Amino acid sequence: MSSKTAQELALPVGVTLDRFIMLSQSAFPYATGELSQLLRDIGLAGKIINREINRAGLVDIAGGNGTENVQGENQQKLDIVANIRFIRALKNGGEVCAILSEEDEDIIHTGNDHGKYIVAMDPLDGSSNIDVNVSIGTIFSIYRRVTPIGSAATMEDFLQGGRKQIAAGYILYGSSTMLVFSTGDDVNGFTLDQSLGEFILSHKSIYSPKNGTIFSVNEGNYYSYLPAVQKYLDDCKRKGFSARYIGSLVGDFHRNLLKGGIYLYPSTKKDPKGKLRLLYECYPLAFLAEKSGGKASDGFGPILDIVPTSFHQRSPIYVGSETMVDEVLKP
Numbered sequence: 001m002s003s004k005t006a007q008e009l010a011l012p013v014g015v016t017l018d019r020f021i022m023l024s025q026s027a028f029p030y031a032t033g034e035l036s037q038l039l040r041d042i043g044l045a046g047k048i049i050n051r052e053i054n055r056a057g058l059v060d061i062a063g064g065n066g067t068e069n070v071q072g073e074n075q076q077k078l079d080i081v082a083n084i085r086f087i088r089a090l091k092n093g094g095e096v097c098a099i100l101s102e103e104d105e106d107i108i109h110t111g112n113d114h115g116k117y118i119v120a121m122d123p124l125d126g127s128s129n130i131d132v133n134v135s136i137g138t139i140f141s142i143y144r145r146v147t148p149i150g151s152a153a154t155m156e157d158f159l160q161g162g163r164k165q166i167a168a169g170y171i172l173y174g175s176s177t178m179l180v181f182s183t184g185d186d187v188n189g190f191t192l193d194q195s196l197g198e199f200i201l202s203h204k205s206i207y208s209p210k211n212g213t214i215f216s217v218n219e220g221n222y223y224s225y226l227p228a229v230q231k232y233l234d235d236c237k238r239k240g241f242s243a244r245y246i247g248s249l250v251g252d253f254h255r256n257l258l259k260g261g262i263y264l265y266p267s268t269k270k271d272p273k274g275k276l277r278l279l280y281e282c283y284p285l286a287f288l289a290e291k292s293g294g295k296a297s298d299g300f301g302p303i304l305d306i307v308p309t310s311f312h313q314r315s316p317i318y319v320g321s322e323t324m325v326d327e328v329l330k331p
């Protein structure tokens with residue numbers, strides 16, 4: 001959308017998401033407004049899911065749903081609710097022709113075949129934390145479709161590769177609710193003012209510290225990590241770094257983005273290809289990491305350079321402050 005950063009556009013902290021989108025778009029003469037509308041639709045979906053999460057314990061949407069998703073994971077009721085709400089908001093918005101979701105095996109065609117965009121999403125990230133009131137999130141990745149407008153989207157649209165993302169972001173449902181995204185330039189964060197029901201620019205042009213002293217990893221898997229990863233973790237401890245891991249990728253990523261740090265989900269004996277999903281977890285966060293001065297690797301090269309082959313493929317991931325990612329990759 002905009003070829004200018006929030007800084008260059010002199011967009012003040014405190015501006016609403018709507019106004020931010022409008023002003024950013026005005027800096028790009030050829031913008032036609034569809035991506036702007038799509039970002040608004042995502043903001044709306046975020047508010048709706050935020051409301052559902054806040055009252056989950058009061059109404060019967062806490063706990064397991066008794067169903068499994070394509071990954072063989074037990075779906076939580078809120079996984080389903082978030083999935084339905086997000087799909088509905090994108091359908092009603094009219095800009096998205098198709099969606100790929102962690103909770104559905106195949107492409108969801110929205111019926112908006114004239115929509116220019118496709119979205120890959122993790123409707124509810126950090127499912128193991130849903131019922132225990134720990135931060136959870138939603139992750140999204142946006143592409144321009146490559147198949148003809150008016151036709152049904154196909155696999156080709158979703159397997160374009162991470163560098164073809166035109167926007168990506170997440171919504172963090174934590175002590176406050178935040179929407180953080182980039183449309184290719186800088187990364188900006190908006191905090192939901194619950195009383196106004198508005199996302200307000202609170203974190204402008206976020207830049208990830210080059211180095212950090214926080215490492216986020218499931219230490220419970222320590223003995224099933226490769227020796228090089230074990231050595232890296234031992235070094236972090238010898239250096240007195242802080243171990244911080246809440247088990248919600250969005251929450252761990254967000255902390256490290258602001259404070260400096262690294263999140264690792266390496267391959268394990270149980271998940272030799274890694275646990276996290278390339279299209280709707282690794283790619284979008286790698287996009288944000290790179291746009292904010294950080295790095296994201298699968299241990300062999302940049303996450304964004306991985307050529308995708310299937311919708312729900314997994315990848316090891318090392319993401320965060322540049323120096324820390326370089327350190328873990330050192331031979």
Ligand SMILES: O=P(O)(O)OC[C@H]1O[C@](O)(COP(=O)(O)O)[C@@H](O)[C@@H]1O
Pocket residue numbers: 102122124125126127128218247248249250275
């Ligand atoms: O329990 P583990 O193995 O440490 O895995 C935790 C990781 O898995 C996830 O929960 C996977 O995401 P979902 O909750 O969307 O399936 C991440 O948010 C988190 O970082």
Ligand SMILES: [Mg+2]
Pocket residue numbers: 122124125126249281
């Ligand atoms: Mg997830």
Ligand SMILES: [Mg+2]
Pocket residue numbers: 102122123124125126127
């Ligand atoms: Mg999920």
